[in-house]
Amino acid sequence: xxxxxxxxxxxxxxxxxxxxxxxxxxxxxxxxxxxxxxxxxxxxxxxxxxxxxxxxxxxxxxxxxxxxxxxxxxxxxxxxxxxxxxxxxxxxxxxxxxxxxxxxxxxxxxxxxxxxxxxxxxxxxxxxxxxxxxxxxxxxxxxxxxxxxxxxxxxxxxxxxxxxxxxxxxxxxxxxxxxxxxxxxxxxxxxxxxxxxxxxxxxxxxxxxxxxxxxxxxxxxxxxxxxxxxxxxxxxxxxxxxxxxxxxxxxxxxxxxxxxxxxxxxxxxxxxxxxxxxxxxxxxxxxxxxxxxxxxxxxxxxxxxxxxxxxxxxxxxxxxxxxxxxxxxxxxxxxxxxxxxxxxxxxxxxxxxxxxxxxxxxxxxxxxxxxxxxxxxxxxxxxxxxxxxxxxxxxxxxxxxxxxxxxxxxxxxxxxxxxxxxxxxxxxxxxxxxxxxxxxxxxxxxxxxxxxxxxxxxxxxxxxxxxxxxxxxxxxxxxxxxxxxxxxxxxxxxxxxxxxxxxxxxxxxxxxxxxxxxxxxxxxxxxxxx
Amino acid sequence: xxxxxxxxxxxxxxxxxxxxxxxxxxxxxxxxxxxxxxxxxxxxxxxxxxxxxxxxxxxxxxxxxxxxxxxxxxxxxxxxxxxxxxxxxxxxxxxxxxxxxxxxxxxxxxxxxxxxxxxxxxxxxxxxxxxxxxxxxxxxxxxxxxxxxxxxxxxxxxxxxxxxxxxxxxxxxxxxxxxxxxxxxxxxxxxxxxxxxxxxxxxxxxxxxxxxxxxxxxxxxxxxxxxxxxxxxxxxxxxxxxxxxxxxxxxxxxxxxxxxxxxxxxxxxxxxxxxxxxxxxxxxxxxxxxxxxxxxxxxxxxxxxxxxxxxx
Ligand SMILES: [Cu+2]
Numbered sequence: 001x002x003x004x005x006x007x008x009x010x011x012x013x014x015x016x017x018x019x020x021x022x023x024x025x026x027x028x029x030x031x032x033x034x035x036x037x038x039x040x041x042x043x044x045x046x047x048x049x050x051x052x053x054x055x056x057x058x059x060x061x062x063x064x065x066x067x068x069x070x071x072x073x074x075x076x077x078x079x080x081x082x083x084x085x086x087x088x089x090x091x092x093x094x095x096x097x098x099x100x101x102x103x104x105x106x107x108x109x110x111x112x113x114x115x116x117x118x119x120x121x122x123x124x125x126x127x128x129x130x131x132x133x134x135x136x137x138x139x140x141x142x143x144x145x146x147x148x149x150x151x152x153x154x155x156x157x158x159x160x161x162x163x164x165x166x167x168x169x170x171x172x173x174x175x176x177x178x179x180x181x182x183x184x185x186x187x188x189x190x191x192x193x194x195x196x197x198x199x200x201x202x203x204x205x206x207x208x209x210x211x212x213x214x215x216x217x218x219x220x221x222x223x224x225x226x227x228x229x230x231x232x233x234x235x236x237x238x239x240x241x242x243x244x245x246x247x248x249x250x251x252x253x254x255x256x257x258x259x260x261x262x263x264x265x266x267x268x269x270x271x272x273x274x275x276x277x278x279x280x281x282x283x284x285x286x287x288x289x290x291x292x293x294x295x296x297x298x299x300x301x302x303x304x305x306x307x308x309x310x311x312x313x314x315x316x317x318x319x320x321x322x323x324x325x326x327x328x329x330x331x332x333x334x335x336x337x338x339x340x341x342x343x344x345x346x347x348x349x350x351x352x353x354x355x356x357x358x359x360x361x362x363x364x365x366x367x368x369x370x371x372x373x374x375x376x377x378x379x380x381x382x383x384x385x386x387x388x389x390x391x392x393x394x395x396x397x398x399x400x401x402x403x404x405x406x407x408x409x410x411x412x413x414x415x416x417x418x419x420x421x422x423x424x425x426x427x428x429x430x431x432x433x434x435x436x437x438x439x440x441x442x443x444x445x446x447x448x449x450x451x452x453x454x455x456x457x458x459x460x461x462x463x464x465x466x467x468x469x470x471x472x473x474x475x476x477x478x479x480x481x482x483x484x485x486x487x488x489x490x491x492x493x494x495x496x497x498x499x500x501x502x503x504x505x506x507x508x509x510x511x512x513x514x515x516x517x518x519x520x521x522x523x524x525x526x527x528x529x530x
Numbered sequence: 531x532x533x534x535x536x537x538x539x540x541x542x543x544x545x546x547x548x549x550x551x552x553x554x555x556x557x558x559x560x561x562x563x564x565x566x567x568x569x570x571x572x573x574x575x576x577x578x579x580x581x582x583x584x585x586x587x588x589x590x591x592x593x594x595x596x597x598x599x600x601x602x603x604x605x606x607x608x609x610x611x612x613x614x615x616x617x618x619x620x621x622x623x624x625x626x627x628x629x630x631x632x633x634x635x636x637x638x639x640x641x642x643x644x645x646x647x648x649x650x651x652x653x654x655x656x657x658x659x660x661x662x663x664x665x666x667x668x669x670x671x672x673x674x675x676x677x678x679x680x681x682x683x684x685x686x687x688x689x690x691x692x693x694x695x696x697x698x699x700x701x702x703x704x705x706x707x708x709x710x711x712x713x714x715x716x717x718x719x720x721x722x723x724x725x726x727x728x729x730x731x732x733x734x735x736x737x738x739x740x741x742x743x744x745x746x747x748x749x750x751x752x753x754x755x756x757x758x759x760x761x762x763x764x765x766x767x768x769x770x771x772x773x774x775x776x777x778x779x780x781x782x783x784x785x786x787x788x789x790x791x792x793x794x795x796x797x798x799x800x801x802x803x804x805x806x807x808x809x810x811x812x813x814x815x816x817x818x819x820x821x822x823x824x825x826x827x828x829x830x831x832x833x834x835x836x837x838x839x840x841x842x
Contacts, residue, residue, distance in 0.1 A: 059819070060708050060709065060710075060711070060819075061708045061819035061820075061821065064705070064707075064708060064710070128811070128820075129810075129811055129814060129820030130819065130820040133705075133707075133708070133819075133821070134705060135705045139666060139704070139705070141664075141665050141666070141682060142665040142666065142705065142706060142707065145664070145665060145823035146707070146821055146823065147810055147811060147820045147821050147822050147823060147824075148820055148821065228682075229682050229683020229684075230683075234683060235666060235681055235682055235683065236681065236684075269573070269581065270575075270581045271581040271582060271583050271584070272583040272584070272585055274584060274585070274586055274587075275585075275586040275587075275591055276585065276586065277586075278586065278591050300668065300677050300678055300679050300703075301679045301681065301686075302678065302679055302681050302684050302686035305613070305614075305617050308613065309610055309613070312606055312609060312610065312613075313606055316602040316603065316605065316606045317599075317602070319598070319602055320595060320598055320599050320602065323594065323595075323598040324591070324594060324595055326562060327562075327590075327594040328586075328591075330562055330565045330566060330569070331584075331587075331590070333565070333566065333569035333570060333573060334569055334573070334584065335573060335578070335581060335582040335584060336569070336573050336578070336581045336582075337573060337574075337575045337578050337579055337580065337581035338569070338570055338573050338574050338575060338578075339574075339575045340570065340574065348566055348570065351562070351566060352562070352563060352566065355558070355559050355562050355563075356559060359555035359556075359558060359559055360555075362551070362555060362602065362605065363548070363551050363552060363555060365605075365606075365609070366547065366551055366605050366606065366608065366609025366610075366612075367609040367610050367612065367613035368543070368544050368547055368608070368609045368610070368611070368612020368613045368615070368616060369544065369547060369548050369551065369609055369612070370609070371544075371613070371616055371675065371676065371677050372531065372544055372548075372672070372675040372676075372677065374677060374703070375668055375670070375677070375703035375704065376703070436532060436533075439531045439532050439533075439534070440531065440532060440533050440534050440672065441531070441534055441670070441672025441673070441699070441701070443668075443670060443701050443702070443703045443711075444703075445705045445710060445711075446701075446710065446711035447710070447711045448711045448712065449711070450699060450701075450714075452533070522583075523583070524581065524583060525581055525582065525583045526583070
């Protein structure tokens with residue numbers, strides 16, 4: 001009996017009270033997907049607005065609310081939790097041969113925190129004096145002065161943070177304590193390494209955003225003055241605190257995505273990963289170095305020039321481990337036997353789009369260039385390449401890859417190829433235009449734009465149509481597969497890691513008998529090694 | 531930068547660094563893309579059914595760690611030298627004060643002249659010292675490749691030497707409220723002679739919008755108070771439309787309001803005014819964005835304001 005049916009079939013309640021890591025993963029998925037679509041629709045509406053330079057479709061205040069809410073939902077409720085909460089929860093225990101995570105109840109509690117945070121965030125849209133209009137960064141003093149519903153939105157982010165910390169804690173402990181006999185550190189699949197590194201970032205830096213958000217609320221309610229120069233405070237303190245969390249958060253978003261892609265490439269190339277240790281350790285290096293680059297978001301803020309130089313240097317250093325990963329992924333294709341199934345295509349698109357995201361990051365990490373590019377559409381283009389082209393595409397790759405295991409059904413490949421084509425073309429048109437617009441000096445978060453930017457905006461908007469069309473086709477075919485897809489075999493792709501050795505969908509406690517591990521994770525051709 | 535004039539002494543420097551960093555990055559991208567596509571085709575399953583497990587190569591790992599590292603350090607270095615140029619104004623630069631407020635710029639010259647557009651002389655370095663009267667703003671002139679945040683409690687500076695005649699856009703780059711994207715102005719670069727003529731003429735500064743011009747002395751103290759509390763950034767005294775409802779004729783008018791969340795028709799009297807000003811959240815005028823910040827006023831100031839609004 002699979003985890004989908006087991007546990008007495010008590011309907012919704014049996015799901016809401018389940019401590020099975022696989023069910024919790026699906027609980028997350030069912031919250032994340034609708035939230036994703038809400039945020040996509042908001043982004044789509046913003047693009048429509050830019051069909052005209054001036055007033056069109058919505059007021060400036062609505063537009064400001066849209067980009068704020070789009071950012072808050074996408075970042076705190078889709079991209080950060082996305083891969084760890086869904087695929088991490090589902091596959092981390094299975095990949096190390098465990099029956100569940102270390103703290104199954106805590107795991108369920110994190111989901112409730114997540115649901116509560118999401119509910120608060122949605123509530124902030126419809127209550128008080130309107131949706132927040134500060135951008136997802138909530139910079140003071142504007143976020144202290146605006147009459148909109150900032151306090152509730154900020155509390156939502158706080159609660160979501162709790163959920164993230166508990167998930168991280170659970171993953172760290174699970175990785176340390178729950179590995180099957182013989183599963184040494186260097187026999188762990190690389191997705192596990194990535195989740196482990198991510199767990200540490202989550203646990204170490206998320207409390208800082210918690211403190212920061214509490215300070216914002218205290219400042220709003222009681223005017224305590226930590227951010228107010230008239231009382232001896234400093235608005236830059238807020239920016240530092242905010243980015244000390246929010247920069248590492250970028251790595252919370254991308255490292256698990258890298259991990260998932262690292263699982264997919266060997267399976268479809270049918271050969272072992274190139275540079276196992278380089279990939280594993282670079283996850284740790286990214287987690288460590290990524291924690292000391294936060295002020296590269298502040299080069300124009302007026303902090304000391306020396307600080308600017310130091311943070312720029314660190315920024316270039318953190319690019320090295322990412323580059324190492326890209327080279328190793330590419331080399332993994334060499335002398336493989338490549339089967340271009342949909343998950344593989346999405347994974348390769350990830351590598352390409354992530355390269356653009358990383359390289360544009362390099363460009364804006366150079367101090368002199370950053371001064372021009374900061375707070376323009378260039379930045380918006382850059383982080384969409386990283387977060388959507390990177391994490392988003394990896395999320396879809398992972399979903400397509402593990403869909404047969406999670407739901408026991410196959411996805412029809414043909415429409416997915418069409419979806420991929422639409423998404424890939426639309427994505428590059430949309431965010432490529434953003435990079436160009438930013439170079440020309442188009443500032444971000446602008447309701448109205450000057451005439452010289454109009455052609456770029458038109459191209460971007462057309463790109464957004466293609467992208468959304470692709471997404472619709474993709475989700476359409478996933479839904480169809482869920483209802484009427486062909487039954488999946490246990491190992492439809494010919495994978496070697498542990499999840500492919502158990503039934504699709506897996507039974508309640510994953511393994512009837514805990515496996516004993518005696519080999520590296522991606523040993524496809526033990527006879528043919530060089 | 532593409533499609534953008536090089537109008538200051540910094541522009542060409544920044545652009546040349548951009549160009550080579552961009553070229554290196556593009557080369558990286560093309561290299562990776564080439565191998566991704568080439569391997570995918572060359573080693574597709576139908577052509578290469580027998581894969582090989584290659585576990586790694588220490589020599590390759592070293593090369594592709596050290597080569598990017600060296601390139602990155604070079605990029606860092608050039609970015610840094612440009613930054614130093616941007617951060618060190620020449621001693622003889624003309625010092626101009628930039629005053630930012632929601633949602634207007636104003637510029638004040640050493641001789642007291644004030645303008646809502648920035649006049650600059652071709653070839654003459656100019657240093658700007660910024661200050662904000664409310665939230666953070668960002669001063670950005672794309673054609674000059676310069677940008678600086680305007681932060682409460684700080685006097686951040688920025689400088690440039692214009693090298694092209696003409697008008698260049700100034701845009702605010704830090705979200706500062708509903709009219710953020712309208713917080714625009716221009717740098718007018720004119721010849722040295724023309725600049726001197728403008729600078730020393732007695733002719734009043736070019737048109738300055740009422741909200742942005744604290745013309746001290748000429749206005750009654752109560753207007754100064756309203757301006758000082760930023761009220762006039764959002765409300766007009768003469769009936770002209772702004773972000774918030776005009777103060778003219780406000781007192782005694784009948785309006786549909788959300789009072790403590792309840793939709794009601796009410797007449798604006800002293801009590802309601804006090805409530806609207808001290809706790810804007812509790813009185814919401816329909817059809818306007820809910821952005822009014824709570825004002826910190828003494829009782830006396832509040833009474834003065836209410837009395838003044840009554841007289842309008
Ligand atoms: Cu502004």
